[in-house]
Amino acid sequence: MDVDDQLGSYRRDRPGPIAGSGSGSGSGSGVEGAYGNGCPYSGARAGSTGAAGQAGGADSGTEDFDSHDPALAENPFPAYARLRSRCPVSWSRAWGGFWVATRHAEVSEAGRDGVFRTGHVLADGTLQGVTIPPLGQTGRLVPLEEDAPRNLKFRKLLSSFYSAGKVRERMPELRRLAQESVDAVISEGACDLVTALTLRVPGVVTMRDLGLPDDRWFEIDSLVHQALLAAPHDLAGARDHAQRITMALVEELDVRREYGTDTTDRSLFPLLLAGRVDGEPVSDEDILSMLYLILLGIDPVSSLTATALLHLAEHPSLRARLIADPALISRAADEYLRWMSPVQGTGRTVAEHVELGGRTLRAGERVFVSWASANRDEAVFADPDTVDLDRDISGHLAFGAGSHYCLGASLVRALFTVMLEEVLTRIPDYRVSNRGAVTWFPDITSFYGVTSLPIRFTPRSG
Numbered sequence: 001m002d003v004d005d006q007l008g009s010y011r012r013d014r015p016g017p018i019a020g021s022g023s024g025s026g027s028g029s030g031v032e033g034a035y036g037n038g039c040p041y042s043g044a045r046a047g048s049t050g051a052a053g054q055a056g057g058a059d060s061g062t063e064d065f066d067s068h069d070p071a072l073a074e075n076p077f078p079a080y081a082r083l084r085s086r087c088p089v090s091w092s093r094a095w096g097g098f099w100v101a102t103r104h105a106e107v108s109e110a111g112r113d114g115v116f117r118t119g120h121v122l123a124d125g126t127l128q129g130v131t132i133p134p135l136g137q138t139g140r141l142v143p144l145e146e147d148a149p150r151n152l153k154f155r156k157l158l159s160s161f162y163s164a165g166k167v168r169e170r171m172p173e174l175r176r177l178a179q180e181s182v183d184a185v186i187s188e189g190a191c192d193l194v195t196a197l198t199l200r201v202p203g204v205v206t207m208r209d210l211g212l213p214d215d216r217w218f219e220i221d222s223l224v225h226q227a228l229l230a231a232p233h234d235l236a237g238a239r240d241h242a243q244r245i246t247m248a249l250v251e252e253l254d255v256r257r258e259y260g261t262d263t264t265d266r267s268l269f270p271l272l273l274a275g276r277v278d279g280e281p282v283s284d285e286d287i288l289s290m291l292y293l294i295l296l297g298i299d300p301v302s303s304l305t306a307t308a309l310l311h312l313a314e315h316p317s318l319r320a321r322l323i324a325d326p327a328l329i330s331r332a333a334d335e336y337l338r339w340m341s342p343v344q345g346t347g348r349t350v351a352e353h354v355e356l357g358g359r360t361l362r363a364g365e366r367v368f369v370s371w372a373s374a375n376r377d378e379a380v381f382a383d384p385d386t387v388d389l390d391r392d393i394s395g396h397l398a399f400g401a402g403s404h405y406c407l408g409a410s411l412v413r414a415l416f417t418v419m420l421e422e423v424l425t426r427i428p429d430y431r432v433s434n435r436g437a438v439t440w441f442p443d444i445t446s447f448y449g450v451t452s453l454p455i456r457f458t459p460r461s462g
């Protein structure tokens with residue numbers, strides 16, 4: 001598959017989930033007319049038992065937010081702002097119904113409180129997990145889709161590999177990779193920054209962590225896109241792509257199970273094969289699931305960096321400030337994380353009746369926890385839509401909250417920093433060559449942000 005095929009798959013449009021209604025929460029796409037009249041906290045959820053008569057009515061407390069709505073792909077933030085001001089914990093009728101938490105206070109609460117589960121299993125054995133709708137699978141992403149205390153046992157296995165100290169030791173390697181990536185295009189004066197740099201660098205790093213050859217990053221990441229984009233409309237297709245990824249990982253696992261690992265093996269395998277959970281070796285299924293979850297870290301790193309570089313191309317004074325003071329780049333990582341939130345939100349299942357933002361959520365109901373909306377909450381961040389390198393960003397929730405807080409956080413900051421340093425020092429005059437050719441993820445379900453960034457710059461010999 002070539003680059004265009006891969007990026008083409010990002011651009012596909014897909015049908016919405018509420019037949020004939022549109023999903024109603026896109027920028028200016030129906031919220032105002034249909035549901036925008038307020039959100040009384042006494043309102044029952046539309047479409048649930050006894051409340052059908054109120055479905056979509058002015059008093060229903062319903063805003064049909066749907067992360068699968070392509071209208072939200074480029075700019076979901078006005079929709080969040082409406083929800084925060086009118087209906088901060090609202091009910092959406094999409095995908096069988098779920099709650100949407102949008103203010104910083106409730107998002108933090110749902111992220112941290114054990115009542116909101118990531119690994120809920122239905123009576124028929126299917127997992128609810130962190131996707132809305134659930135994908136009907138029985139296997140889970142470990143440790144993300146395990147609840148406390150079991151998740152912490154797996155988390156402990158991975159955390160030493162991705163600790164701040166370990167990432168610091170890897171800085172020369174990360175810097176070299178960013179340099180090589182820019183070396184490959186610098187004499188040409190033009191490139192797509194995503195395939196040349198922002199996707200390639202985390203892609204290669206991840207191949208190394210997974211024990212795969214560097215040059216498989218593109219093929220494997222393409223399979224990840226296909227799996228993510230197929231779900232939830234084509235579950236069989238999604239499973240098929242996921243299966244092909246798993247097979248690549250199984251081959252590596254089998255080799256190491258048979259021949260063992262040695263000190264030259266810098267991947268996660270030595271650690272995972274030696275690891276114990278409750279005194280038992282970690283099962284193949286759990287190892288593969290952890291590796292799969294690590295693979296999902298490539299795309300948000302790329303979209304964070306590419307979206308920041310697009311923003312900097314359009315805000316010359318900010319770019320000039322970072323060029324003059326590169327020490328600010330690591331601060332910029334967190335401010336861009338807050339501002340664009342590459343992982344916009346994840347799902348939870350309510351384990352028992354609970355109050356959230358004045359609404360009563362019932363056991364078994366699902367909640368979309370919007371990290372992105374919390375990060376634009378004007379009650380916490382002044383002028384939240386502006387990128388401000390001087391603000392206090394300590395409270396952002398782009399990496400989640402609580403016991404599932406992103407294990408890759410230090411690596412993400414390091415990758416962002418080396419890639420921005422490389423661009424701003426070696427091709428500082430880059431400009432977007434064709435704004436119309438910039439592409440975004442087709443919806444905000446898995447990831448948000450730029451997926452193609454064609455640029456031009458003054459060519460150099462190296």
Ligand code: HEM
Nearest residue numbers: 143144155297300301342343346398399400404406407408
């Ligand atoms: C900009 C890039 C990234 C963002 C914005 C991001 C965001 C997140 C968020 C929001 C969560 C929590 C989800 C939830 O609670 O439902 C999470 C969990 C996780 N992330 Fe990341 N992530 C990024 C990159 C990475 C990378 C590169 C790795 C790989 C090292 C990684 C590994 C993980 C793991 C293993 C978890 C699950 C942690 C647990 O359940 O204990 N992430 N990430």
